[in-house]
Amino acid sequence: MVSLVIPSDISFVVLTAVTIIGAIMALQAKELIYGAIALAISFIGIAGFFALLDAPYLAMLQIAIYVGAVVVLILFTIMLVRRERGEEMDKRTDAAEGSMGLWLAGLLALAISGVVALAGTSLPTQAPAASLPVSDLGPALTLQYPVPLIILALLLSAALLGALVLAKVER
Amino acid sequence: MALNPWLAIIIWAIIIIVLTGPMLTLPMFWSRMKPDPFRDMPFESGQVPQGEARHRLVMQYYPYLLMFVVFDVVGMFLFAWGISFTRLPLNASAFVILFIVLLGAPLGYALKLALNKENW
Amino acid sequence: MVVFPPTTPAELIALILRVITSHTFITIIIFPGFIHLTLVVIFLTWYERKLLARIQLRIGPLYAGGPGGILQPLADGVKLIFKEVMIPYKASKPLFLGIPLMMVFLSALPFAVIPFGQHWVIANIDVGLVFVFAMTSLFPSMILIFAWASNSKYPFLGGLRSLFQQVAYEIPMWISTLSVVLLAGSLNLVDIVKAQEKMWFIVPAFLSFIVFFIAIMAELERLPFDLPEAEPELVAGWYTEASGAIFMLIFMGLYMKLYLMSSLVTVLFLGGWWGPAFLPQPVWFIIKTLIVATFIIIPRGVYPRIRVDMLIKTGWTRLLIIALANIFLTILLINSGLLAAWGI
Numbered sequence: 096m097v098s099l100v101i102p103s104d105i106s107f108v109v110l111t112a113v114t115i116i117g118a119i120m121a122l123q124a125k126e127l128i129y130g131a132i133a134l135a136i137s138f139i140g141i142a143g144f145f146a147l148l149d150a151p152y153l154a155m156l157q158i159a160i161y162v163g164a165v166v167v168l169i170l171f172t173i174m175l176v177r178r179e180r181g182e183e184m185d186k187r188t189d190a191a192e193g194s195m196g197l198w199l200a201g202l203l204a205l206a207i208s209g210v211v212a213l214a215g216t217s218l219p220t221q222a223p224a225a226s227l228p229v230s231d232l233g234p235a236l237t238l239q240y241p242v243p244l245i246i247l248a249l250l251l252s253a254a255l256l257g258a259l260v261l262a263k264v265e266r
Numbered sequence: 267m268a269l270n271p272w273l274a275i276i277i278w279a280i281i282i283i284v285l286t287g288p289m290l291t292l293p294m295f296w297s298r299m300k301p302d303p304f305r306d307m308p309f310e311s312g313q314v315p316q317g318e319a320r321h322r323l324v325m326q327y328y329p330y331l332l333m334f335v336v337f338d339v340v341g342m343f344l345f346a347w348g349i350s351f352t353r354l355p356l357n358a359s360a361f362v363i364l365f366i367v368l369l370g371a372p373l374g375y376a377l378k379l380a381l382n383k384e385n386w
Numbered sequence: 387m388v389v390f391p392p393t394t395p396a397e398l399i400a401l402i403l404r405v406i407t408s409h410t411f412i413t414i415i416i417f418p419g420f421i422h423l424t425l426v427v428i429f430l431t432w433y434e435r436k437l438l439a440r441i442q443l444r445i446g447p448l449y450a451g452g453p454g455g456i457l458q459p460l461a462d463g464v465k466l467i468f469k470e471v472m473i474p475y476k477a478s479k480p481l482f483l484g485i486p487l488m489m490v491f492l493s494a495l496p497f498a499v500i501p502f503g504q505h506w507v508i509a510n511i512d513v514g515l516v517f518v519f520a521m522t523s524l525f526p527s528m529i530l531i532f533a534w535a536s537n538s539k540y541p542f543l544g545g546l547r548s549l550f551q552q553v554a555y556e557i558p559m560w561i562s563t564l565s566v567v568l569l570a571g572s573l574n575l576v577d578i579v580k581a582q583e584k585m586w587f588i589v590p591a592f593l594s595f596i597v598f599f600i601a602i603m604a605e606l607e608r609l610p611f612d613l614p615e616a617e618p619e620l621v622a623g624w625y626t627e628a629s630g631a632i633f634m635l636i637f638m639g640l641y642m643k644l645y646l647m648s649s650l651v652t653v654l655f656l657g658g659w660w661g662p663a664f665l666p667q668p669v670w671f672i673i674k675t676l677i678v679a680t681f682i683i684i685p686r687g688v689y690p691r692i693r694v695d696m697l698i699k700t701g702w703t704r705l706l707i708i709a710l711a712n713i714f715l716t717i718l719l720i721n722s723g724l725l726a727a728w729g730i
Contacts, residue, residue, distance in 0.1 A: 128478075128534060135527070146272065152573075155516040156342045163523030164335040167549070170530055171331060229512050229573060233350030236343070237358040247343070248365045252372035255336040259329050259379050269410050271509035278414055278498045278508055282491055285420055286635070289467070290487050293631035297470050306475040327550040327698055334553045337706075338523075341560040344713075345516055348567040352720065359717070366710060377703055 104212040106147055111208045114140030115201045123194055127173045135166045149226035329380035333373075340369060409505070417668065418502040423494060426672075427641045428459045433676075434641075434683050441687035462634075469630035474536050477627070481535035485528055486628065486635035492528070493642035496521045500649050501576045503659045503667035514575035515567065518650060519560055522605065525643075526552045529624050536627035544623030547694050552605055554701035559601035561709040562594040565716040566654045569725075579658030585728040586657035590719055593712045595655045597705055599681075602647040604701065606640070608686055648678040 117137030124130035138161040145154035236244055347362045405411055413419055432447060436454065439446025447455030473482055499514040501507035511517060526549045533545020567573060569590060570581040578587075588595045607623075625636050652658060652674040661670035692700075719725065 126478075128481075128531065132481075132531065151272075151511060151513045152346065152516065155513050155520040159342065159516070159520040159523045160335070160338050163520065163527065164338045167527045167530065167553070168331055168335060170527060170534075171328070171549075174534060229346070230349050230353075232346040233348070234354060234358070236347055237354060237361050241358075241361040244343075244361055244365055245368065248368040251336050251340060252369060255333060255376055256372050258332045259376055262328065262332065263379060264384075271511045274410060274414065274509040275495075275498045275511070277410075278419070279491070279495055281414060281420055282494045283487075286487065286490050286494075286638075289631060289635060290483065293467055293469075293471060297468055297630065301473065303475060306472055326695070330550060330554055330698060330702055333702065334557065337557045341557060341564075342516075344561065344564055345567060345573065348564050349571060349573055351568045351717075352571050356721065363714070363717070366713065370710075373706075380702070381699065 106143070107212045108205075108209050110140050110143040110147065111212075112205055113137070114144070115204055119197050119201045122197060128170065131166060131169050131173055134169070135162050138162045138166065152229045152232065326383060329376065333376055333380065340366075410508075413506060413508045418497060418500065418506055419508065423497060423642065423645075426645055427638055428463075430641050430645060430679060431459045431462070431637070432456060433679075434686075437680065437683050438687045441684065466634040467631055471630040471632055472627070474538055474627045477537045478535040481531060482627075483632065485532040485535065486632050486639065489525070489528055489532075489639035490635050490642065492521050492524055493639045493646060496646055497642075497649075499575055500646070500653060501579055501658065502649075502671045504576070504580075506668055507576060510574065510576050513573050515563065515573045515578070515654075518575075518646075519563075522643075522646075523556060525605075526556075533624040536624075538627055541624045541626045544626065548607060548624050550698050551607070551694065551701070554698045555601040555604035555705070558597055558701060558705040558709045559605065561706070562597040562601065562712060563654060564709075564713055565591040565594040568713075568716050568720060575653050579653055579660070582657040583660055585725075586655065586660075588655040588657075590725055591655065591712075591716065593708065593715065595651075597709050597712065598654070599651065600705065601701075602651070603682060603685070604697070606644055606647060606682070608644075608682060644679060644682065645675070648675045648682060651675075651678045 114137050117133045117135075117140055120133035121130045121137060124133060139158065142154040142157040142162075145151070145157055343365070344362070347359070351359055415421060432455070435458070436446040447458035449455060450461045451457035471483075473479055496518040498508040499511055499517050501510070529545050529552070530549045533541045533548070536542075566578060566587050569587055570578040572578060572581075581587075625633065628636055649671070652671060656674045656678070658674075659667035659671045661667070665673075
């Protein structure tokens with residue numbers, strides 16, 4: 096079990112930049128497909144955060160589920176929308192003010208995170224949590240949390256059947 | 267030099283992009299890339315393309331995309347359990363077996379809905 | 387004595403020598419790194435053409451230098467680099483140019499965790515198997531984006547079919563490897579191979595080997611799962627509009643994926659690098675991987691194509707149910723104690 100000793104300030108700032116800029120581009124993009132791709136990049140940034148926090152399994156889970164399945168579903172849904180409607184959405188009246196606000200918020204977040212990252216050890220910190228090996232997940236799921244596991248099965252079934260029943264054509 | 271494996275992956279990623287990037291950027295220097303409206307028309311076996319290129323969508327397989335999202339999550343949880351299966355007592359793994367069995371009936375009903383072409 | 391930062395030329399040379407002969411550099415650049423990967427991918431393109439030619443009673447590449455046209459892929463590469471890159475009318479230029487590079491990147495990235503020998507692995511991470519699966523699950527979305535970006539009907543239809551086909555076979559692929567994870571007790575690919583020292587996992591997990599093999603043939607879009615690129619119907623499927631360097635990048639990405647999946651079969655089921663000691667471990671790995679690649683290529687010359695809706699239905703109904711039932715079979719097998727002689 097290897098703990099991650101990448102210089103955490105550089106990677107933290109890079110990941111923050113990727114995530115926030117991806118999220119802003121996802122909201123601002125003129126073509127919806129570019130927005131979905133920017134959303135995927137933002138999700139990959141979040142997966143990088145999980146890897147940085149010593150949870151590599153969660154990072155892979157994030158990439159496989161969010162970027163691999165949810166973004167595909169979003170893209171497919173975007174392609175269902177016809178192009179004429181996409182062009183009409185451009186004519187927003189307060190577009191400039193909205194985007195300025197977003198960019199300012201994003202830059203502020205980036206600046207704060209950069210300062211925090213580069214301040215390093217002179218900030219009051221807690222002791223970092225112990226890093227868990229991946230093999231601890233199995234015993235935790237089954238011995239510690241068996242009832243949430245069964246509830247999770249019911250929840251997934253409800254989500255699956257609900258989505259299918261809602262999406263099908265009523266005849 | 268015992269290198270952190272994640273750092274090795276990042277170095278490998280950078281090396282891939284640096285060494286295969288020229289395959290994309292160099293042809294932009296030495297090959298023609300002039301747009302030509304007749305040559306660049308989408309290929310439709312010789313006829314003039316008609317209609318919107320992106321407007322027809324096949325909805326017949328849409329339920330499979332929804333099922334994919336759910337079973338993606340299921341697969342990830344099963345991987346988390348599978349690592350420590352041989353080290354757990356059997357009554358602990360019984361919960362995961364119950365997890366899979368509980369998903370069986372909804373899977374069957376979802377497949378029944380998905381295979382019925384008139385629903386989509 | 388290596389000093390960083392180097393002040394004299396002698397120290398610079400010492401530092402360079404130390405970096406070049408370090409294990410990390412050799413694994414990343416030479417073997418199983420970039421040079422080995424490109425050479426094997428180039429070899430695989432030639433190998434496939436020769437093999438298919440022999441199955442179809444032809445000769446295949448013959449004249450391009452060397453015996454049996456071994457320099458044919460090099461000639462193809464040179465030709466494709468100098469060809470004109472035609473971007474379709476109103477296609478999305480950044481996506482059209484950027485996605486093929488991303489495909490090559492995503493096909494080559496999982497090679498960082500595949501172990502070619504006991505110490506020949508670039509990155510020995512604890513979640514290796516899930517890393518490979520996470521990277522391969524990004525492929526359907528990239529194919530969909532590329533098919534949308536080429537503003538044309540054939541690629542779009544082909545891209546949709548390809549998306550649904552790959553998504554359908556992704557879940558049986560994952561769940562069938564669950565048996566291997568149950569038997570080995572780890573997601574680390576090096577540990578999985580080490581657990582096969584006494585018996586290859588193809589013996590206790592034979593059903594999951596079959597399911598995995600079928601699923602990767604559908605993931606790689608190889609015949610008989612070829613409909614997204616069916617030549618009489620869709621010209622070339624989702625990469626119809628790709629030409630020149632773009633096509634070469636996509637082509638390389640597809641063959642890298644072939645090599646990746648074959649080496650994954652070797653790692654998971656065929657015992658990785660274990661073999662009698664008269665050959666070094668990486669050689670055994672490459673031999674087994676090439677045998678698996680042969681068995682993936684051969685059906686292309688033999689079987690007819692399967693219709694796409696039957697394909698997707700089979701993936702979701704039969705293959706998924708077999709994979710799920712296989713988990714219970716493996717649990718029974720492990721608990722019955724039959725495998726105790728081999729340490730499971």
